[in-house]
Amino acid sequence: DTAVSQTPKYLVTQMGNDKSIKCEQNLGHDTMYWYKQDSKKFLKIMFSYNNKELIINETVPNRFSPKSPDKAHLNLHINSLELGDSAVYFCASSQHLAVSTDTQYFGPGTRLTVL
C-alpha cells in the first residue's frame, strides 16, 4: 500500500483555470504538508495541517487554499492559475508537527503545467 498518494500525477491546464490536487496518507499521521518544488528542484513548504488546523502558511498567494476533510486527506485547490504556478507539488505527512526526530513521508508529486 502506498503511504502517501497524490492525484493526479500530471496536470496540464490553461491560465486562469481552477484546479485541485488530492492527497491521502494511510499512516495515521497527525500532520500533513504541501510543498512546491520549482524547476531548479528547490523544495519550499507551502502549508501544513495538524489535526485539521492550518499551522503554517508561508508567503503563498491566497489563490492557493488547502482543504482537509479529515486527518488522512489534505487537498490543494488553486484558483486563477498563473504561468508561475507551474512546478511539482508534493504532499507529505509526519506523525507530529515540528518534532526533530520525525520522518516526513512524501508523495510521488504532481507535475502542474500552466499554459
Next chain:
Amino acid sequence: TQLLEQSPQFLSIQEGENLTVYCNSSSVFSSLQWYRQEPGEGPVLLVTVVTGGEVKKLKRLTFQFGDARKDSSLHITAAQPGDTGLYLCAGLYSGGGADGLTFGKGTHLIIQP
C-alpha cells in the same frame, strides 16, 4: 526565514571515488535531515541527526552534524552509479514556532560507471 546552503550544487564523479556534500546555515537547527530524491519521485529520508557532533553511518554514507548544530555533511565512500540522485538537506529550526522543515537547494550527484 532560515536558509540552508548546500554545496556543491552539481557533482559528477567516477565510480569508486569519494565525495562530500555540505549543508551550512547561520541558524541553529534542532535537527538536520538528509533526503534523497530520484526523478519522478518524492524525497525519501536517509537519516536524521539531532545532537551536535553526532555521526551516523548508513553503509557507505557517513553523516555528521556540526558541533554548533548549524551545519552538516554527507560523505560517500566508493561511490556507485546507484548513488546517483538529488540529495537534499533539511533542517528543523530550533528558534521556536512552527516553521516546519527548511530545505537546502540540493546537490545533483551523478556517478559515472
